[in-house]
Amino acid sequence: MERTTGRALRADAERSVRAILEAAERVLAADPAASLEQVATAAGVARTTVHRRFANRQALLDALADSAARQLAQAVGDGRPETAPPLVAIHRITANVLQVKGAWTFALQLPPETGSEAAALHADVHRACLALLARAREDGLLDPGADLEWTSRVYYALIGESLREAGEPDALAARVVETLLHGAGKRD
Amino acid sequence: MERTTGRALRADAERSVRAILEAAERVLAADPAASLEQVATAAGVARTTVHRRFANRQALLDALADSAARQLAQAVGDGRPETAPPLVAIHRITANVLQVKGAWTFALQLPPETGSEAAALHADVHRACLALLARAREDGLLDPGADLEWTSRVYYALIGESLREAGEPDALAARVVETLLHGAGKRD
DNA sequence: ATTACATGCAACAGGAATGTTCCAGTTACT
DNA sequence: AGTAACTGGAACATTCCTGTTGCATGTAAT
Numbered sequence: 001m002e003r004t005t006g007r008a009l010r011a012d013a014e015r016s017v018r019a020i021l022e023a024a025e026r027v028l029a030a031d032p033a034a035s036l037e038q039v040a041t042a043a044g045v046a047r048t049t050v051h052r053r054f055a056n057r058q059a060l061l062d063a064l065a066d067s068a069a070r071q072l073a074q075a076v077g078d079g080r081p082e083t084a085p086p087l088v089a090i091h092r093i094t095a096n097v098l099q100v101k102g103a104w105t106f107a108l109q110l111p112p113e114t115g116s117e118a119a120a121l122h123a124d125v126h127r128a129c130l131a132l133l134a135r136a137r138e139d140g141l142l143d144p145g146a147d148l149e150w151t152s153r154v155y156y157a158l159i160g161e162s163l164r165e166a167g168e169p170d171a172l173a174a175r176v177v178e179t180l181l182h183g184a185g186k187r188d
Numbered sequence: 189m190e191r192t193t194g195r196a197l198r199a200d201a202e203r204s205v206r207a208i209l210e211a212a213e214r215v216l217a218a219d220p221a222a223s224l225e226q227v228a229t230a231a232g233v234a235r236t237t238v239h240r241r242f243a244n245r246q247a248l249l250d251a252l253a254d255s256a257a258r259q260l261a262q263a264v265g266d267g268r269p270e271t272a273p274p275l276v277a278i279h280r281i282t283a284n285v286l287q288v289k290g291a292w293t294f295a296l297q298l299p300p301e302t303g304s305e306a307a308a309l310h311a312d313v314h315r316a317c318l319a320l321l322a323r324a325r326e327d328g329l330l331d332p333g334a335d336l337e338w339t340s341r342v343y344y345a346l347i348g349e350s351l352r353e354a355g356e357p358d359a360l361a362a363r364v365v366e367t368l369l370h371g372a373g374k375r376d
Numbered sequence: 377a378t379t380a381c382a383t384g385c386a387a388c389a390g391g392a393a394t395g396t397t398c399c400a401g402t403t404a405c406t
Numbered sequence: 407a408g409t410a411a412c413t414g415g416a417a418c419a420t421t422c423c424t425g426t427t428g429c430a431t432g433t434a435a436t
Binding site: 032033140141142143144145146150151153154157158160161164175179180181182183184185186187188 | 220221328329330331332333334338339341342345346348349352363367368369370371372373374375376
Binding site: 223 | 422423424425
């Protein structure tokens with residue numbers, strides 16, 4: 001987490017940083033132009049505390065993006081994309097990602113700074129996703145002619161759409177996977 | 189278009205308003221927090237001209253949303269959603285909408301003011317889309333069990349995804365329709 | 377040709393947000 | 407218990423943006 005010197009932060013400082021990041025996600029999701037004063041109030045700290053922990057507004061946004069990207073990468077990794085059977089992995093990852101994205105919607109759509117940890121993590125996640133879709137195609141889950149780049153973007157878009165409503169992650173994930181594989185056309 | 193009194197605007201004023209709206213779309217798409225000064229510069233007019241034509245920043249955004257919504261409604265109407273065969277209409281509308289949304293991406297994702305012209309037009313467009321999908325389901329194009337609310341959101345999401353790359357509208361539309369109907373799964 | 381409309385420039389006032397500083401009091405770690 | 411770290415409040419300076427005004431000049435409609 002955020003450090004000032006070589007030593008780790010005190011526990012209360014860790015709590016403040018976490019509270020600030022969580023408040024930033026909520027407040028900025030509602031209004032991306034919200035002030036640092038509003039974020040501080042929502043976090044239950046003084047604005048000087050926000051400035052103490054984050055050099056400036058951009059640094060706070062960067063920390064938000066990095067933190068959320070770490071959680072996304074963790075969610076994808078927990079779905080064992082490289083080893084579980086493709087359909088199982090896709091379903092599990094979808095449910096995991098829905099939860100993380102639901103909690104960090106704003107943070108995860110921030111364009112990551114070039115060279116940042118968030119950018120690297122997002123690239124890793126995308127690579128893992130493409131590899132999983134390639135395995136799915138090899139296993140006959142996807143059409144042999146499926147364009148994986150387009151398919152991965154459709155997959156992300158379906159996840160994004162599912163976030164717009166409340167629901168049980170597994171049920172929402174099932175619908176995402178069903179739609180990804182079969183669309184809305186007539187079932188044979 | 190924007191009026192000051194009962195008489196229509198002079199031709200040069202009409203041109204200014206159009207230039208401002210087009211510049212606003214470009215500049216605000218790149219940076220939603222861009223200043224009115226930046227929009228004015230991009231439009232090739234003075235900031236006082238922007239203030240003369242739009243009472244305030246929100247009025248400019250409202251005008252942008254209304255204008256773009258009218259063009260979207262026109263694009264959907266041109267696809268004859270009520271009378272053309274469903275597959276033809278869906279394809280035609282998709283290509284038309286891709287073009288309009290490509291040109292007014294920012295304006296079309298502005299949340300319209302409650303009671304505004306844009307809000308009414310967006311509601312009309314959504315109703316027309318649902319009716320078209322219902323006809324498609326009746327004709328056997330969609331699965332009898334297809335949830336039309338979800339299907340329409342998937343459809344919009346696929347259009348949104350297609351906007352992220354350059355391409356010929358008809359080819360992009362074909363892919364949207366193909367994905368909407370059949371997903372990425374194995375073709376039988 | 378005339379007249380009304382359109383525009384740009386410069387200046388002004390006000391408001392909001394950001395980043396910084398200082399210090400007293402509180403908390404947590406050893 | 408002692409000490410270092412953490413925090414909040416208040417104030418300050420700066421910057422940027424918005425909205426407004428007045429006036430001279432240019433443009434377009436009749």
